[in-house]
Amino acid sequence: MASSHSHQHTAQLQQAPTRLxxxxxxxxxxxxxxxxxxxECLESIFNNKDRRFRVVVCDNASSDGSIGHFIDWAAGLAPVTAAGALAHLSTPNTPKPLRTALIGPDAPLPSADDADLFIIDTGANLGFAGGNNVGLKIAANWAGCRHFWLLNPDTVIEPDAISVLIDRMDEADKPGMVGTDLRFYHTPEVIQAYNGSRYNKWTGTSRGHFNFHTGTPTVARAEIEEATDFVSGASLAISKACYNDIGPMNEAYFLYFEEIEWALKAKKRHHIGYAQGALAYHKEGTAAGSSSNKGGRSLASERFLLRSKxxxxxxxxxxALPAVYAFTLMQILVRIRRGHFDKAGMMFKLLMGR
Structure with a gap:
């Protein structure tokens, strides 16, 4: 929970002169x-030219004083300093203070008029699905808000990303779920995924469209949309109409596979679109407490991944379960060969139902 001086900042922020x-x-x-x-993500969002948005940050009982840091940042007391090729997306910083509301776990649903940035204390570590569901419930209550964009905390976006995304979602075909271009933050020339992925039900694995390609491959939007089994959870937009039809994410998936199940539900009544040119950069792995830069997921991430799969x-x-079991046994052998005995043991126990 934020400190008392941070609560004073909240009162100050309510009186900020500019509004979205x-x-x-x-x-x-x-x-x-x-x-x-x-x-850093928030700076890139508020740097967008299109101002037709609100931001809802759902804090899952962080122990690092996150809520206080968010309030200090929004008050203009904690400038963001980013380095590297993408620093221009978050610096110079946007004007502060921002109109901000701090919402506790049992508070009534806020109005979109209350603030431009909503900081939600969820009260517990609800996981990816649970945390997003808190934000979705709030946003779904806002009458004029037609679309919801779930962004990973370790992303930054280009200044035109919001307008490109809204334009795609408002097209005549009215897609229910929409993805964007995702590139790796630390190597921006490398693609993580265009829109999303195909899913292989026999192995329980997926691969993003154009994953690890460099440059800007030429591809028709319709081709990507047709090939997308699910939109990447790091940058996933859903229309209010689709959300009202399929409901919130399944919180039984604490981490991983929740967006795949959600897409399966969505595709029964809606179709998947692609906001080609709406660009987000993903540090990847940070949100799950793992590091893709160190050559593999953490033990906790691997456990959640296999459990969800x-x-x-x-x-x-x-x-398809026998095939997934066989494929997982092959993965266990690879872990053993690489000397990752802790991961191999954990995976074997999960396969055995322990």
Whole structure:
């Protein structure tokens, strides 16, 4: 929880002279002990030219004082300093203070008019799905807000990303779920995914479209949309109409596979779109407490990944479960060969139902 001086900042922020336009889009970010990434992400969002948005940051009981840091940042007391090729997306910093509201776990749902930045204390570590669901419930209550954009905390976006995304979601075909271009933050020339991924139900694995390609491959938007089984959870937009049809994310998936199950539900009544040219850069791994830069996921991330994969396969494609088990046994052998005995042991126990 924020300190008392931070609460004074909240009162001060309510009187900030500038305000955003009426929101068409709610941007939802879930934080768990990652405030430094989040404030850089927020700078890139508030640097967008299109002002038809609100931001909802859902803090999952962080222990690093994240809420206080967010309030200090919004008051203009804690400038963001970014380095590297993407520093221009968050510096110079946007004018402060920002109109900000701090919402406790049991507070009534706020109005979109209350603030431009909503900091939500969820009261517990609800996971990726649970944290996003808190933000979605708030945004779904805003009458004029037509679309919700779930952004990972370790992303930054280009200054035209919001307008490109809203334009795609408002096109005549009215897609229910939409992805963007995702590139790696530390190597911006390398693509993480265009829009999302195909899912292989026999192995329980997926690969992003144009994953690890460099440059800007020429590809038709319709081709990517047709090939997308699910939109990347790091940058996932959903229309209010689709959300009202399919409901919130399944919180049984604490981490991983929640967006795949959500997309399966969405595709039964809606279709997937692609906001080609709406660009986000992803540090990747930070949100899950792992590091892709160090050559692999953490033990905790691997445990969540396999647990979710087995649960998802049992529920959605039970006839593919033997193949997923066989593939996982092969993965265990690879871990053993690489000397990752802790990961191999954990995976074997999960396969055995322990």
């Amino acid at each position: 336009a009426e929101p068409t889009l709610a941007i939802i970010i879930v934080n768990w002990n990652g405030w430094r990434d989040v404030v 087995l649960m998802f396969t049992r529920e959605q494609f039970p006839w």
